[in-house]
Amino acid sequence: MRITRITAYQVDLPLHEGSYKWSGGKSVTVFDSTVVGVETDEGLTGWGEVCPLGPAYLAAYASGVRAGLAELAPHIIGENPLELAKLNHRMDAVMKGHPYVKSGIDIACWDILGQAAGQPVCTLLGGRYGEDFILYRAISQDSPEAMAHSVASYRAEGYRRFQLKVGGDANTDIERIRAVRGVLQPDDRLVADANTGWTLHEAMRVIRGVRDIDVYIEQPCATYDECLSVRRHTDHPFVLDEIVEGIETLVRGAADSAMDVVNIKISKFGGLTKARQARDLCASLGIAMTIEDSWGGDVVTAAIAHLAHSTPPEFLFTSTDFNSYVTRTIATGAPRRVNGRMAAPTTPGLGVKPIMEALGSPVLDISR
Numbered sequence: 001m002r003i004t005r006i007t008a009y010q011v012d013l014p015l016h017e018g019s020y021k022w023s024g025g026k027s028v029t030v031f032d033s034t035v036v037g038v039e040t041d042e043g044l045t046g047w048g049e050v051c052p053l054g055p056a057y058l059a060a061y062a063s064g065v066r067a068g069l070a071e072l073a074p075h076i077i078g079e080n081p082l083e084l085a086k087l088n089h090r091m092d093a094v095m096k097g098h099p100y101v102k103s104g105i106d107i108a109c110w111d112i113l114g115q116a117a118g119q120p121v122c123t124l125l126g127g128r129y130g131e132d133f134i135l136y137r138a139i140s141q142d143s144p145e146a147m148a149h150s151v152a153s154y155r156a157e158g159y160r161r162f163q164l165k166v167g168g169d170a171n172t173d174i175e176r177i178r179a180v181r182g183v184l185q186p187d188d189r190l191v192a193d194a195n196t197g198w199t200l201h202e203a204m205r206v207i208r209g210v211r212d213i214d215v216y217i218e219q220p221c222a223t224y225d226e227c228l229s230v231r232r233h234t235d236h237p238f239v240l241d242e243i244v245e246g247i248e249t250l251v252r253g254a255a256d257s258a259m260d261v262v263n264i265k266i267s268k269f270g271g272l273t274k275a276r277q278a279r280d281l282c283a284s285l286g287i288a289m290t291i292e293d294s295w296g297g298d299v300v301t302a303a304i305a306h307l308a309h310s311t312p313p314e315f316l317f318t319s320t321d322f323n324s325y326v327t328r329t330i331a332t333g334a335p336r337r338v339n340g341r342m343a344a345p346t347t348p349g350l351g352v353k354p355i356m357e358a359l360g361s362p363v364l365d366i367s368r
């Protein structure tokens, strides 16, 4: 089987809440997502999606996905989409870095592999654990009262795990954490995600200020060494996210006992192939994971669901249903949240079919 055509579509994904705010005054109102189609000479077409969290979160930006694909795609035409490791080797040989550019092609080729095998992607990623898996809800940064109100209303929808966007003024962040914990039950899990927003001394003030609270601390500061310093001064469960850039960080973090949980974002690793490698390594090391991506619509949500559902539940701390945050449906067959939980599709491949009218005309179309 050979890849004969690669297309990309730009879609806007507005948010139900109007905007999503996190540390440093950063926010997004409409997500700019890229849906990638990979066609083959045997009639199968696979789909992928890449959606950076704006240009200021990771070293990734939406139009960079398309610019990168224009550069990369001609080198991938003619490759076998079923040979995922070899395909990734080829992508890395012809384009250094830029893992997020490669993610959409890799996801689409997993979709093709699943269709060719007649199996859902989660089976090919290791197997489906249980009927469904647990989700978290990200709570946009706001006043302590507003965030507590938001958590209470999402809890009423079935969520039991919450990730607060803190990383602002230390005193306000302490109030945010206290106010939200006050509306939760003992079995609920609360994560305070500073998104690199605290300096070392502010992080130290916050962890002391919430010492009696059951809360996880996520990515307090900008660098690995700063986070490790905070980690060594706290007994709160500790999560690393932004600075986890690949296998090397995971190996170093495991050796330093730098975290209890890591966030595996598919596009940051370069697709399902490499995110699966990271997932399996973390499970072997006893490190729990949030399996997700930077953002996205129905196609990304399906890819997340297949990776999350094939993760041993004791190591799956949480996952994400991004398609419930956005107002537009771009594919049929995508998984949907039920009571704060979700399940990967059971049909072959990713199990999603893009709604072509929602995608519009391709912004990139490369074939041979």
Ligand code: MG
Pocket: 193, 195, 218, 219, 241, 242, 263
């Ligand atoms: Mg995070």
